[in-house]
Amino acid sequence: MADITNQELTALLTERFGDKISGVNEPYGLLTFETTKDVVITVLEFLKQNSLANFNFLTDITAVHYPGRKHGIAVVYHLHSMVKRIRVRVKVFIDEHHPEIPTATTLWNSANWMERETYDLFGVKFEGHPDLRRILNMDELGVHPMLKQYPLEDPNRVDKKDEYFGR
Amino acid sequence: MNHNQPVETDNDPQNELVTLNLGPTHPATHGVFQNVIQLDGERIVSGISTIGYIHRAFEKIAEHRPFYQITPLTDRLNYCSSPINNMGWHMTVEKLLNIQTPKRVDYLRVIIMELARISDHIICNTIIAQDTGATTTFLYLFQFREHIYEIYEEICGARLTTNIGRIGGFERDFNEIAFAKINKFLKEFPVALQEFESLLNRNRIFIDRTAKVAEVSAEKALDYGWTGPLLRSAGVDYDVRVSDPYSSYEDFDFEVPVGTSGDIYDRYLVRNEEMWQSIRLIEQALEKIKHEPAGIFHADVPEFYLPAKEEVYNNMEALIYHFKIVMGEIDAPKAEVYHSVEGGNGELGFYLINDGGRTPYRLHFRRPSFINYQMFAPMSKGMLLSDAIINMSSMNIIAGELDA
Numbered sequence: 001m002a003d004i005t006n007q008e009l010t011a012l013l014t015e016r017f018g019d020k021i022s023g024v025n026e027p028y029g030l031l032t033f034e035t036t037k038d039v040v041i042t043v044l045e046f047l048k049q050n051s052l053a054n055f056n057f058l059t060d061i062t063a064v065h066y067p068g069r070k071h072g073i074a075v076v077y078h079l080h081s082m083v084k085r086i087r088v089r090v091k092v093f094i095d096e097h098h099p100e101i102p103t104a105t106t107l108w109n110s111a112n113w114m115e116r117e118t119y120d121l122f123g124v125k126f127e128g129h130p131d132l133r134r135i136l137n138m139d140e141l142g143v144h145p146m147l148k149q150y151p152l153e154d155p156n157r158v159d160k161k162d163e164y165f166g167r
Numbered sequence: 168m169n170h171n172q173p174v175e176t177d178n179d180p181q182n183e184l185v186t187l188n189l190g191p192t193h194p195a196t197h198g199v200f201q202n203v204i205q206l207d208g209e210r211i212v213s214g215i216s217t218i219g220y221i222h223r224a225f226e227k228i229a230e231h232r233p234f235y236q237i238t239p240l241t242d243r244l245n246y247c248s249s250p251i252n253n254m255g256w257h258m259t260v261e262k263l264l265n266i267q268t269p270k271r272v273d274y275l276r277v278i279i280m281e282l283a284r285i286s287d288h289i290i291c292n293t294i295i296a297q298d299t300g301a302t303t304t305f306l307y308l309f310q311f312r313e314h315i316y317e318i319y320e321e322i323c324g325a326r327l328t329t330n331i332g333r334i335g336g337f338e339r340d341f342n343e344i345a346f347a348k349i350n351k352f353l354k355e356f357p358v359a360l361q362e363f364e365s366l367l368n369r370n371r372i373f374i375d376r377t378a379k380v381a382e383v384s385a386e387k388a389l390d391y392g393w394t395g396p397l398l399r400s401a402g403v404d405y406d407v408r409v410s411d412p413y414s415s416y417e418d419f420d421f422e423v424p425v426g427t428s429g430d431i432y433d434r435y436l437v438r439n440e441e442m443w444q445s446i447r448l449i450e451q452a453l454e455k456i457k458h459e460p461a462g463i464f465h466a467d468v469p470e471f472y473l474p475a476k477e478e479v480y481n482n483m484e485a486l487i488y489h490f491k492i493v494m495g496e497i498d499a500p501k502a503e504v505y506h507s508v509e510g511g512n513g514e515l516g517f518y519l520i521n522d523g524g525r526t527p528y529r530l531h532f533r534r535p536s537f538i539n540y541q542m543f544a545p546m547s548k549g550m551l552l553s554d555a556i557i558n559m560s561s562m563n564i565i566a567g568e569l570d571a
């Protein structure tokens with residue numbers, strides 16, 4: 001079992017950050033909360049440095065696109081405390097027309113390529129990133145293909161319309 | 168640095184650097200990826216990794232496929248141990264749907280995942296040996312990967328991209344020939360692995376080439392997001408099978424080998440020891456299966472488990488469920504789930520968001536090769552070119568997992 005419960009962790013965070021921590025829930029036992037982009041690095045640093053939480057490992061950074069919302073891009077961080085054996089998911093919703101968020105490379109070097117991948121696929125600009133270039137797609141690709149407005153297949157094809165396949 | 172530009176020099180031959188394009192199809196890279204390296208003599212001054220040569224947009228494709236059609240995509244991540252990816256994906260969906268699999272299914276999965284781990288480690292360790300010049304060991308051990316593929320073939324009909332199992336269990340039970348082949352493998356493989364170790368473990372040339380080369384401290388390994396055998400060789404005893412047990416790994420008695428210095432020799436030893444532990448796990452699983460009711464190979468969840476074809480043609484309920492599953496009309500909760508398994512190279516994670524539609528709203532693969540590989544260029548600085556080549560082999564970078 002984990003050495004710190006989700007409730008203790010939530011209490012720790014709300015005590016330090018107050019209403020900057022919102023939307024706390026536990027889907028399948030994994031503590032998930034939202035925060036804002038101005039404090040996200042402070043929150044991550046707090047989780048990393050605090051001796052009760054001790055989230056020493058950055059598992060993953062990715063993004064999700066929710067078109068039509070005011071803040072349409074969610075940047076999702078998965079952290080892991082190998083010491084306390086607990087994971088946490090941190091979400092930051094940002095404006096999809098100005099997708100900017102501070103970089104986490106100042107805390108973990110592993111964030112470097114994860115952020116480059118997120119930039120490549122979603123166009124999220126990580127401010128202060130040492131080398132923010134595309135990583136999987138070619139440099140000349142004008143779009144960020146994981147955004148929902150880009151269809152999977154050529155929209156001009158008449159034989160493969162989505163409705164024929166129940167999609 | 169833009170690698171299309173010529174390198175600026177001051178015409179002093181002492182200061183001149185050589186630009187070397189290592190890859191994308193160089194035999195020493197064992198995969199399609201490129202490193203543009205600046206060399207001063209044989210020393211690497213700087214390097215830039217370029218990846219993405221086999222990027223196939225799996226995350227985008229996955230947003231347009233029902234759950235059961237995503238399994239073949241996971242095959243093509245780490246294609247040296249496809250069954251682990253397949254099982255990881257099935258378990259992610261089972262976690263989303265709250266399916267409890269029977270113990271026998273879990274143990275069958277352990278057998279197939281540990282076989283996959285052995286085949287993955289065979290590739291990595293024999294290639295380290297091959298790149299240090301020991302071709303004999305490569306030839307001795309590599310044939311056992313073929314025997315593992317024959318076992319896969321008996322279970323699911325495929326060899327490399329296996330698409331093995333279903334959500335909820337397996338598509339069919341292991342047959343007698345499969346068990347016979349597993350038993351034969353368990354008898355023959357330890358002998359060959361022993362021989363492999365006796366040829367390399369105390370080999371002066373091999374130790375000279377690998378010990379104290381590319382050492383990595385535990386702090387640095389964690390900072391760069393290393394997982395799997397690489398992290399364990401640096402001295403951190405993190406293994407997903409132990410820290411977040413899945414597929415009933417908590418029922419098994421096995422050890423997690425840990426190195427001290429994170430150098431190439433330690434990585435080699437950790438992988439070898441993991442193969443011995445995998446053999447132990449398979450033996451235990453075969454023993455445990457004998458105490459479970461025979462013939463159970465999937466969970467009793469007809470609304471999520473794709474039924475057998477003969478049932479579809481002869482049974483009304485099976486036909487309805489078949490239609491609903493194929494059309495992606497299953498009643499999955501609107502939720503998000505993260506599940507990770509211990510892949511051949513480290514923590515393989517699946518982050519799945521379901522919004523109640525026919526397909527995932529978002530699926531993200533946490534690919535260990537991708538995250539492990541980013542340390543390669545920074546750590547190569549000051550290294551000999553020949554050392555960097557074995558360093559790359561010992562990281563076991565699989566291009567499919569690197570690029571997704």
